[in-house]
Amino acid sequence: MKHLILFVAVLFTGSVFFAQQSKVLSSFLSKLNSVKDYSVNARIVAAVPMIKIKEVNAVLYFKQKDKFKIDTKGIAVLPKQGFIELNQFLATPSKYMSIESVGKEVSGISTIMVTVIPNDESTDVILAKLWIDPKKNVMMSSQLTTKSSGMLTTTYQYSDQIKYGLPSSLVFEIDVKKFKMPKSVAANIHQTKKSADNKDAKGKITIYLTGYKVNKGLSDKVFK
Amino acid sequence: MFLNNTYNEFIKIAAKPRSYIGLIALSVLIAVIIFAMKADGSTYISFVTASFEQTLSFSGDIMNGNLIAFIILQMLIVHIPLLVALVTGDLISGEANMGTIRMLASKPISRAHIVLSKFLAGAIYTLLLTIWLGFLALYVSRWIFGTGDLMVLTSEGLIIHPESDIEWRYLYGFLTAYLSLLTVSTLSICLSAFAENSIGPIVTTMAIIILFTIIGTMDVTVFDTIKPYLFTTHMAAWRSYFEDPVPWEAINESIRILICHNVILISIALFQFTRKDITS
Numbered sequence: 290m291k292h293l294i295l296f297v298a299v300l301f302t303g304s305v306f307f308a309q310q311s312k313v314l315s316s317f318l319s320k321l322n323s324v325k326d327y328s329v330n331a332r333i334v335a336a337v338p339m340i341k342i343k344e345v346n347a348v349l350y351f352k353q354k355d356k357f358k359i360d361t362k363g364i365a366v367l368p369k370q371g372f373i374e375l376n377q378f379l380a381t382p383s384k385y386m387s388i389e390s391v392g393k394e395v396s397g398i399s400t401i402m403v404t405v406i407p408n409d410e411s412t413d414v415i416l417a418k419l420w421i422d423p424k425k426n427v428m429m430s431s432q433l434t435t436k437s438s439g440m441l442t443t444t445y446q447y448s449d450q451i452k453y454g455l456p457s458s459l460v461f462e463i464d465v466k467k468f469k470m471p472k473s474v475a476a477n478i479h480q481t482k483k484s485a486d487n488k489d490a491k492g493k494i495t496i497y498l499t500g501y502k503v504n505k506g507l508s509d510k511v512f513k
Numbered sequence: 514m515f516l517n518n519t520y521n522e523f524i525k526i527a528a529k530p531r532s533y534i535g536l537i538a539l540s541v542l543i544a545v546i547i548f549a550m551k552a553d554g555s556t557y558i559s560f561v562t563a564s565f566e567q568t569l570s571f572s573g574d575i576m577n578g579n580l581i582a583f584i585i586l587q588m589l590i591v592h593i594p595l596l597v598a599l600v601t602g603d604l605i606s607g608e609a610n611m612g613t614i615r616m617l618a619s620k621p622i623s624r625a626h627i628v629l630s631k632f633l634a635g636a637i638y639t640l641l642l643t644i645w646l647g648f649l650a651l652y653v654s655r656w657i658f659g660t661g662d663l664m665v666l667t668s669e670g671l672i673i674h675p676e677s678d679i680e681w682r683y684l685y686g687f688l689t690a691y692l693s694l695l696t697v698s699t700l701s702i703c704l705s706a707f708a709e710n711s712i713g714p715i716v717t718t719m720a721i722i723i724l725f726t727i728i729g730t731m732d733v734t735v736f737d738t739i740k741p742y743l744f745t746t747h748m749a750a751w752r753s754y755f756e757d758p759v760p761w762e763a764i765n766e767s768i769r770i771l772i773c774h775n776v777i778l779i780s781i782a783l784f785q786f787t788r789k790d791i792t793s
Contacts, residue, residue: 337569339670341757343678347572363662364573364673369566438568463568492568 311387313401314419316426318379320454326352326507327455330500331359335366337492338465342366349498354380356512368461368494369438375431378414379405385414392420395429396446413437427454439464450501461494515626522634526600535596535642539589543649546585547657550576557584561666571664578655579663579679583755585650590690590749594697594722597642601635602701602714605786609709615791624787628706632779635698643691651683665755672757686751689764692771693748697722699775700744703782706789741766744774 331347347361349372357373359365378384385407392402400420407414413435420430425447433441441463448457526532550557554576562571605628608614617627663674674682697718704714725745728736740746750767753760 340565340569340673341670342673343675345573359572361573363675364571364575364664366673367570367572369568369570441568465568 311389311403313389313421313423313426314379314387314403314405315382316423317419317421317428317454318382320426321376322353322380324351324353324453324455325504326350327453327501327503328505328507328511329455329498329502332497332499333361333365333367334495334497335492337366337463337494338490340366340492350507350511352507352509352512356509358512366494368441368463370433370435371441371443371459371461374414374435375417375433375443378407378412378417384408384412385417395420395422395444398422398429400429425451427451427456450503453501453503455498455501455503457498459496459498461496463492463494465490465492514622515630518620518622518626519630519633519637522604522630523637526604526634526638529600529603531603532600532638534599535593536645538596539593539642539646540649542589542592543585543646543653546588547581547654550581550584551657554581561664562671565671574659574661575664576658577661577663578651578658579660579676579683581654581658582650582683583663583665585654586646586686586690586751589646589650590693590751591726593642593646593694594748595719597639597694597697598701598715598718600638601698602705602718603711604631604635604702605705605782606708606714607705607711609791610711618791624789625783628702628783628786629779632699632702632782635702636695639694639698640691643687643694646690647683647687663755667756669756672755674755674757682754686754689754689768690751692768692775693744693750696744696748696771696774696778699778699782703778703785706782706785742770744771747771 328348328350331349333345333347335342335345342364345361345363345365347359347365350356350358350360351373355373355377359367385405388404388406390402390404392400394400399422401423403419403421405414405417405419415434415436417434418432419428421427422429427447428445430445431443433443435441441461443462444460445456446458447455450457558575559566562575565571605614608617618624620627622630660676662676663679665672665674700721701714701718704717708714708717722745725743729740729743729746747767747770750764750771753764753767
């Protein structure tokens with residue numbers, strides 16, 4: 290009986306250990322970690338229900354480990370999470386376990402799906418699903434579910450910076466909860482018909498990234 | 514003679530201390546709003562963006578001079594009619610009250626021209642008040658808060674106008690706001706033609722604005738037929754320039770109705786004053 294318990298214990302521990310190690314994810318992270326810093330020009334196109342905004346140009350700055358800044362001349366609408374939160378979370382493998390399975394085809398590329406489950410219940414992340422191209426070690430799509438912001442689906446496209454795993458465009462799909470308009474500030478005398486029902490809907494924010502400057506030794510002053 | 518009389522009428526307005534109450538009150542009110550926004554503007558902004566911030570974040574300088582100007586206009590456009598009526602409601606009845614109306618009527622100028630010159634002087638005063646409002650709201654706010662994109666909350670949602678697309682909206686917005694205030698000015702001058710004291714037309718003008726505003730805001734079907742014809746319904750037409758797309762047809766309709774009000778009110782005043790039996 291003792292041997293059976295020991296055998297089951299070893300088997301269980303072994304399976305968990307096996308599950309925590311996703312080689313595809315490790316390869317993807319090691320590629321991503323080769324980027325110490327970057328700056329890139331961004332063109333942000335937001336198509337979010339109840340928000341009308343024209344294209345906005347911005348400059349994005351990133352420096353390891355967690356420095357991130359967006360410089361915009363005007364007002365830009367961005368997903369609350371999605372730029373570095375996922376990568377920051379993935380950067381500490383002890384905080385989660387990952388399980389590989391066969392993924393879907395994203396932009397004509399067969400992927401491996403890596404399901405990431407946090408070990409700690411107190412983290413904001415509930416679940417992350419990553420679709421990774423195992424040949425080029427780049428993330429093709431991700432679905433991040435958080436306590437604070439709901440579900441965020443991101444699709445990535447790559448061009449010249451694929452060697453660093455840096456995308457040329459990101460498409461964020463967000464769950465837009467029902468917005469409540471304060472009547473006192475939103476009164477419209479010319480509105481003869483009632484507003485369309487503002488039910489939960491999907492919003493899309495596309496960010497086109499060009500002119501990457503990678504590992505050029507970005508100063509910390511940029512982030513102040 | 515008409516222009517000379519208009520000039521004289523404007524001098525009379527400028528000579529009255531009450532004419533400066535409007536300008537001073539505007540300056541103080543705008544200073545208070547700017548101070549409040551400088552001290553705790555982020556709370557106001559979060560009130561507007563709170564519904565969106567669960568899933569989205571806004572990057573960039575939201576609290577800028579363009580937004581402050583919009584907030585100021587929105588807050589004050591309801592109260593400025595009082596400041597206008599305070600001066601224009603006195604233009605004819607004030608003469609009757611002081612006993613100078615007989616002397617005025619004995620001048621070599623027709624009664625119609627006397628009334629029209631008073632309307633013109635009132636219109637110039639209203640224009641100066643609007644320009645002062647625009648200067649303080651837009652330029653002083655931009656000087657203090659800087660410039661940037663304008664975030665506007667409408668019943669259709671949130672609209673973010675690029676900085677380059679704002680100037681003309683404010684220009685047309687102020688012109689339409691001026692037309693609204695001009696309607697208040699002509700209403701009070703018209704009422705002034707019927708009165709013998711200063712207070713009556715001023716109070717009556719405000720009472721009419723309050724009554725019409727309440728009718729306009731009551732969601733009762735019985736008032737639906739008259740609401741489109743009340744001038745108060747169209748006093749916030751300036752706001753429509755900040756919609757996207759701009760509801761030009763609705764704005765033109767508002768402008769037409771406001772102009773109709775002005776023409777009718779001036780005609781009534783002319784009719785009344787030219788037939789008035791001036792005995793004192």
